[in-house]
Amino acid sequence: MNSVLLEAGFILLLLVGNGVFAMTELAVVSARKSRLKGMAAAGDQRAAAALALAESPNRFLSTVQVGITMVGILAGAFGGATLAAHIGNGLAAVGLPGAYAQAAGVAVVVVVITFCSLIVGELVPKRVALANPEGIARVMAGPMARLAALAWPLVKVLSVTTELVLRLLGLRERKESPVTEEEVRALIREGREAGVFHQTEARMVEGVLALDRLPVREIMTPRAKIIWINVHEAHETIWHKVVVSGHTTFPVYQGDRDNVVGMISVKAIYANLAAGLPVTVKDLMTKPLIVPSSLAAISLLETFKRSGQFHALVSDEFGGIVGLVSLHDVMEAVIGDFPSQDMRLKPMAKRREDGSWLVDAMIEIEDFQAQMPQFVLPPPEARSYHTFGGYVFEQLGRVPAEGDAFEAQGYRIEIIDMDRNRVDKVLLIPLDRLPPRQS
Numbered sequence: 001m002n003s004v005l006l007e008a009g010f011i012l013l014l015l016v017g018n019g020v021f022a023m024t025e026l027a028v029v030s031a032r033k034s035r036l037k038g039m040a041a042a043g044d045q046r047a048a049a050a051l052a053l054a055e056s057p058n059r060f061l062s063t064v065q066v067g068i069t070m071v072g073i074l075a076g077a078f079g080g081a082t083l084a085a086h087i088g089n090g091l092a093a094v095g096l097p098g099a100y101a102q103a104a105g106v107a108v109v110v111v112v113i114t115f116c117s118l119i120v121g122e123l124v125p126k127r128v129a130l131a132n133p134e135g136i137a138r139v140m141a142g143p144m145a146r147l148a149a150l151a152w153p154l155v156k157v158l159s160v161t162t163e164l165v166l167r168l169l170g171l172r173e174r175k176e177s178p179v180t181e182e183e184v185r186a187l188i189r190e191g192r193e194a195g196v197f198h199q200t201e202a203r204m205v206e207g208v209l210a211l212d213r214l215p216v217r218e219i220m221t222p223r224a225k226i227i228w229i230n231v232h233e234a235h236e237t238i239w240h241k242v243v244v245s246g247h248t249t250f251p252v253y254q255g256d257r258d259n260v261v262g263m264i265s266v267k268a269i270y271a272n273l274a275a276g277l278p279v280t281v282k283d284l285m286t287k288p289l290i291v292p293s294s295l296a297a298i299s300l301l302e303t304f305k306r307s308g309q310f311h312a313l314v315s316d317e318f319g320g321i322v323g324l325v326s327l328h329d330v331m332e333a334v335i336g337d338f339p340s341q342d343m344r345l346k347p348m349a350k351r352r353e354d355g356s357w358l359v360d361a362m363i364e365i366e367d368f369q370a371q372m373p374q375f376v377l378p379p380p381e382a383r384s385y386h387t388f389g390g391y392v393f394e395q396l397g398r399v400p401a402e403g404d405a406f407e408a409q410g411y412r413i414e415i416i417d418m419d420r421n422r423v424d425k426v427l428l429i430p431l432d433r434l435p436p437r438q439s
Helices: 004-030 031-043 045-054 057-093 098-131 131-151 150-169 183-192 199-213 235-245 266-274 297-307 325-337 341-345 365-371 388-396
Strands: 249-254 256-265 291-294 312-314 323-325 350-352 357-360 405-408 411-419 422-430
Touching: 004 045, 004 057, 004 098, 004 131, 031 045, 031 131, 045 057, 045 131, 057 131, 057 150, 098 131, 131 150, 183 199, 199 297, 199 325, 235 249, 235 266, 235 411, 249 323, 256 266, 256 312, 297 325, 323 325, 325 357, 350 405, 350 422, 365 388, 388 405, 388 411, 388 422
Parallel strands: 291 312
Antiparallel strands: 249 256, 312 323, 350 357, 357 422, 405 411, 411 422
16 A cells, blocks of 8 residues: 555656646746846846746757656656556456456556646646746746756757758747837736726827827927017017917018028017017027928937927928927827817917907807807808908908907907918907006
């Protein structure tokens, strides 16, 4: 009886050995090389050994197969030669014919060893390996390296033979592919679902990964929404535009708006005003940075970094200025949802903190009335215009000029920006907010 238990224990020990080989194989294959490289760079010798195994799969897999094969042969031979005979004798003792008893003993041993081999030698060790692949790879790297050295002749034969067969099949060792963008996205999604990453962090990473495919024209402020400054304008007019626009940087043009000669910032204007000096555009403007509308947002960031500027004019393929883009626009694309190009191009009316309204003159009358229902206009059949700029034309009876103003519906309507003969920006100030007139 004691001999039977000893033999069963020996076979179980062989199956555990099989499980160790299977666990090590899956752990080394599944371990992330990036983590092992980080540990090795920090001075972890075991991680360096595990990384060496992972980078030499032919030698490592040959060593594992030598071990598994030897364990299988010993378990099969020992079980068939010893345990099967004991079990067969036991079955014969309880009345089973001798010829059948030995066959039944072999069958019992095969079934039991196969079951135990699947559980102890494969499934459980592999689940353990998947739970902590880097840790197990680090622990087992040393013993595997020593086993490879001991079994070097056999490992070498297996490695060379494997290489020869692969070449005959026309296969070559494939280099490990670099991490793809989709893999990074998948990891971020898994981390977000697991609670490792905050929702906002995941969205920011998605935004950063999209910058190389996001053209500048998708994030720029379109030309129709830019506040322009003429190089010859007086400082009173300039300051008025600055105050009503809410922008921080303005393109400066001479003659035609496609002839941009510089950029001027609110900071520079305010510094002069605070010092009691008049605003002289030529003295305050800086050289404009112009980028193509097809430029990727990631390249725009590099351009900003090299130039030291954080605003750029956007030109089309014909050299015309079609928009203005800033570092703030790029950051909007990274940190969250940003308006589509159609939304950014759509003219709007914006209410300011002082109660006035800054209106894009190209806004459709229906959209204008939806945003400002208090401003009563004639019914559609009585109107000959479709935009608010057309309404201004009708009220003045001529082509407006910057600075023109009139009163209607309880508002002072002032034209603050023209694009050639087109009204660009209009300021609506409630009459009750205006300072009293001097008598």
